[in-house]
Amino acid sequence: MAPLTPAVPAAAVPAAAPPAGRQGRARRVRVWRGVVLAAAALYFLTPLITSFVFTVNDPVRGFTLDAYLEIFSAEGFVQSLLLSLGLAAATIVVVLLLTLPAMLAVRLSAPRLRPVLEVICTLPLVVPPITFVAGISTVLRWGPDHLAATPFYQTIIAVQNPAFPAVLVIAYVVLALPFVYRSLDAGLGAIDVRTLVEAARNCGASWPHVLLRVIIPNLRAGLASASFLTLALVLGEYTVARLLGYQPFPVWIVTISGSNAAMSVAVSIFSLLFAWLLLLVLSTAGTRKRSGS
Amino acid sequence: MNGARVEFRGLRRTFGATVALDGLDLTVEPGTLIALLGPSGCGKTTALRCVAGFEHPDAGAVLLDGKDITRVPANRRDAGMVFQSYSLFPNLNVYDNVAFGLRVRKVPAAKRRARAAELLELVGLPAHGERYPHQLSGGQQQRVALARALALEPRVLLLDEPLSALDAKVRVALREEIRRLQLSLGITTIFVTHDQEEALSVADQVAVLRSGRLEQVGAPAEVYDRPATPFVAEFVGTMNRLPGRLDGQEVEVAGQRLPVHGETPGTPEVDVLVRPETVLVTAAYDGEAVVLTSSFRGASVRLLLRTDDGTELLADLPAHDAARLAPGQRAGFRLVQRPVLVGPRTTVSPPATATAAAD
Numbered sequence A: 001m002a003p004l005t006p007a008v009p010a011a012a013v014p015a016a017a018p019p020a021g022r023q024g025r026a027r028r029v030r031v032w033r034g035v036v037l038a039a040a041a042l043y044f045l046t047p048l049i050t051s052f053v054f055t056v057n058d059p060v061r062g063f064t065l066d067a068y069l070e071i072f073s074a075e076g077f078v079q080s081l082l083l084s085l086g087l088a089a090a091t092i093v094v095v096l097l098l099t100l101p102a103m104l105a106v107r108l109s110a111p112r113l114r115p116v117l118e119v120i121c122t123l124p125l126v127v128p129p130i131t132f133v134a135g136i137s138t139v140l141r142w143g144p145d146h147l148a149a150t151p152f153y154q155t156i157i158a159v160q161n162p163a164f165p166a167v168l169v170i171a172y173v174v175l176a177l178p179f180v181y182r183s184l185d186a187g188l189g190a191i192d193v194r195t196l197v198e199a200a201r202n203c204g205a206s207w208p209h210v211l212l213r214v215i216i217p218n219l220r221a222g223l224a225s226a227s228f229l230t231l232a233l234v235l236g237e238y239t240v241a242r243l244l245g246y247q248p249f250p251v252w253i254v255t256i257s258g259s260n261a262a263m264s265v266a267v268s269i270f271s272l273l274f275a276w277l278l279l280l281v282l283s284t285a286g287t288r289k290r291s292g293s
Numbered sequence B: 001m002n003g004a005r006v007e008f009r010g011l012r013r014t015f016g017a018t019v020a021l022d023g024l025d026l027t028v029e030p031g032t033l034i035a036l037l038g039p040s041g042c043g044k045t046t047a048l049r050c051v052a053g054f055e056h057p058d059a060g061a062v063l064l065d066g067k068d069i070t071r072v073p074a075n076r077r078d079a080g081m082v083f084q085s086y087s088l089f090p091n092l093n094v095y096d097n098v099a100f101g102l103r104v105r106k107v108p109a110a111k112r113r114a115r116a117a118e119l120l121e122l123v124g125l126p127a128h129g130e131r132y133p134h135q136l137s138g139g140q141q142q143r144v145a146l147a148r149a150l151a152l153e154p155r156v157l158l159l160d161e162p163l164s165a166l167d168a169k170v171r172v173a174l175r176e177e178i179r180r181l182q183l184s185l186g187i188t189t190i191f192v193t194h195d196q197e198e199a200l201s202v203a204d205q206v207a208v209l210r211s212g213r214l215e216q217v218g219a220p221a222e223v224y225d226r227p228a229t230p231f232v233a234e235f236v237g238t239m240n241r242l243p244g245r246l247d248g249q250e251v252e253v254a255g256q257r258l259p260v261h262g263e264t265p266g267t268p269e270v271d272v273l274v275r276p277e278t279v280l281v282t283a284a285y286d287g288e289a290v291v292l293t294s295s296f297r298g299a300s301v302r303l304l305l306r307t308d309d310g311t312e313l314l315a316d317l318p319a320h321d322a323a324r325l326a327p328g329q330r331a332g333f334r335l336v337q338r339p340v341l342v343g344p345r346t347t348v349s350p351p352a353t354a355t356a357a358a359d
């Protein structure tokens, strides 16, 4: 989790700056904006730069990029990274497929259930990860041997497949619910869902058509931010994966960092930059269409 | 494009304890424009949504050309709708908004474009095809919404207060245009509004609703001149309530005897409903009333008078006759000799409430 945390606030700082008003005020606002930006930059960049210097500065040989080159040849790097990306993609798809139709249904035909849905989706925030993992492992140990031939037992085995532990996807979907709910709720709040749906229905559109051609295009920003937060969560999640005994990227970083100090820091910087890049791609994909119009 | 006959048969719809529609019966003849008129919350939108298929009645049926469509899903109904709030798809430009329904029906692209261009021409926006909804004014957005509703050549056009978000000038211009379009296309149109002036000026028929029931339906002049009930009388146009006394088929009011039209309540003490334009005012030093306020409305002036027995009433008169009737002056008045409606005596209600309901 640690290397990813700064990525989101740092990206949000320029956007949060207030719009300028009159001449004199505008100047003051600009100055303060600079001060805030500088302070935030100092806060985020100092540890980054010192870490970077530490990784490239060998006391004996001076400047060297060896630590970074070592990452790519280290055992398990590609595998764990691909696993994390696969888990993130699966989690995003599943969580969106679950929440979006549910939220639409509640908004359109059962508005009184909205607080209930909200509470359910926010609940994972208040359950400590340790409790959560303890619960999951208890459930996974359920299958007694005499059930070995049943589909239930086989499902439990299948979700624990170390090549692609679906049980982690299930866990991450639950953990991502609060963030996804918030993002989509804000997105749906910004458009008049009911009127748009009815206008489309009135033009002869079937429900899938309404969803694909009307809701999703107008919910692009909300969907992007939901995916964005889910991606950040999955790329940084350590507790659940570690305690269930899998090795996605964050767990791999911790494992590898014991052996080589310079390399462990290099891995952290690498993962930070990598996550940044992914988030950047996602967020531009979400906003490009709107500014282009 | 030909209009269909629309029939509401005993429509009933409740939301919890609220009764939105309480047995609505109404027939709309093919090719006519009917205005559903009534105060806010009387069930106009609900009735319209039952035709569009967004609302399902608890009882009763909606018939289109004699065919029961109550259970037909919204996307298979032959009705185009324009919504009260802006409803264009924000992600699509004007062309694509208008052509949305054609695209759903898999009409080839070239034909779609031609049809959209034709419709935009029809609503007076031929050069706006490439714009996005947020680049249009409110009036333009509603024109595009109208074009979109007409794109599939529906046989019924549903308008749910399409002009209520627009400013007065645009509102008048656009309602004239809607009427012109409706006449040239011959499409059956249901126009929901709470604005009686709007209803009277564009509709073939005006249906006045009250608490989910039909109160009266008729041509605009009929509803205005011969309101069936005191409610209609006061909702359509402005009405004075003057205390009167029933005497056979006549009523004594303000020293005059007028014939009574419509039902009479059981008691002899009644309220007589009188339109401001049927109150003839003359300046007179020994008149029985005093002018309280005078508001200039261009061609006419509306006076608020108080008689010596404390009754207040409104009177409309041509502006050039009102020069000597400044506030504080005494005046005499007379009622035009024609049949009047009477209602049960209420506690003395100042005409100001009637004005508020009508404006």
Ligand SMILES: Nc1ncnc2c1ncn2[C@@H]1O[C@H](COP(=O)(O)OP(=O)(O)O)[C@@H](O)[C@H]1O
Pocket: B015, B018, B019, B020, B038, B039, B040, B041, B042, B043, B044, B045, B046, B047
């Ligand atoms: N979806 C709904 N849920 C609860 N009450 C509703 C709903 N739709 C309409 N109503 C109620 O039904 C009544 C009639 O509403 P409506 O048809 O919208 O009135 P109008 O369009 O004439 O102003 C109102 O009292 C309104 O509050």
Ligand SMILES: [Mg+2]
Pocket: B044, B045, B161
């Ligand atoms: Mg309404």
